[in-house]
Every structure is written in structure tokens, then in C-alpha cells.
Amino acid sequence: MPGIRKFRKFRDVMKEVNKKGAAIYENPAGTHDLVVLSPYNINYIHSYAEDTPFFLGLAEGKLMGSECKKCHYRYATPRSHCMECGSETEWSELPLEGRVHSWTTCYFGSEEFLKETPFNLALVEFDGVDTLFLSRLKGAEERDIYIGMKVKAVFRKAPKYLVSDVHFVPAEPKAKK
Numbered sequence: 001m002p003g004i005r006k007f008r009k010f011r012d013v014m015k016e017v018n019k020k021g022a023a024i025y026e027n028p029a030g031t032h033d034l035v036v037l038s039p040y041n042i043n044y045i046h047s048y049a050e051d052t053p054f055f056l057g058l059a060e061g062k063l064m065g066s067e068c069k070k071c072h073y074r075y076a077t078p079r080s081h082c083m084e085c086g087s088e089t090e091w092s093e094l095p096l097e098g099r100v101h102s103w104t105t106c107y108f109g110s111e112e113f114l115k116e117t118p119f120n121l122a123l124v125e126f127d128g129v130d131t132l133f134l135s136r137l138k139g140a141e142e143r144d145i146y147i148g149m150k151v152k153a154v155f156r157k158a159p160k161y162l163v164s165d166v167h168f169v170p171a172e173p174k175a176k177k
């Protein structure tokens, strides 16, 4: 296979394939796998339907959650019916500041986010809200993040109407451990 370079890391294989169209992956399983570039494209017309107010909210710098009309359980995400009692919910604005409930650092990701690895994902908790919101946490190194750390929402200036229109950053410039 003249001209085709071999790599042990799949990340390097992908770089090479994007440049040259083909590479060999030295698979830890012992095989040498030919990997090729095969572009495809699709326009997916997607309706947010009942979730629409959440995405329009992001564009206006608001986080829209849901609250049960009957038992008042509050959700940090869109939810048409209550998980606790089954009743209908209504939209309810969330605070823009919360705390890190837990977090993880992603060293791998889907195609869309691969170039941004490593990045941090946090489950954010809000006062008075019963469930958590999963979001990117930017502006903090992994070693500086801790459970209970105060974080605030930041919204994309030109909305793309994607969940990535919002991310979180530390609410206090110098985080104390």
C-alpha cells in the first residue's frame, strides 16, 4: 500500500484521512484497517414542536424550564408532563446562576465537537428547581472545577437555535476550593 500512512491513534487516522483521503489504522486488536474518506451531506428539516419556547428562550437569554401545574415539581428542562404525578406542566423561567452538581471532562466526542476536546460538561443545579441541566462549562480548567462551584449562563449572541446556544462559566472570577 504505497503512500498510505499508518497510525496507532484513531485521532491521527482521522487527521490523515481528512488530508489525504485514506490511512491505515493499526488496530490494537492486531489488524491493519484501511480507513477512507466518504463525504455525505443531508439537510434535515427539524421541528422543535412543543420544545420551541425553550429554543426561542435561549435566543432571548432565558433558560426555560417546566413546572408541574399540580404538584409544582420544577424541571430544569422542557417537559410537557410531570414525572412525579403525570399532570401537565407549564413553562417556568430558571435562574441564570446555579451550582455544579457534577461534571466530567470529555476527551472524545461526536464529529461536531471533536475539535473542541477536551471540554467540560456539567450538570447544573438551580435553587428551587428539582432536576438538573446538562451544559458545557467553559472558562475553567478541569483542576479548578468542584462540586458546588457557582456558575452562570452565557448565551450565544447570534443564536443558532441549538442547545449549544447556552453554556456556563464560573460565576466568580477566582474560584475558592
Ligand SMILES: [Zn+2]
Pocket: 068, 069, 070, 071, 072, 073, 082, 083, 084, 085, 086, 087
Ligand atoms: Zn406533578
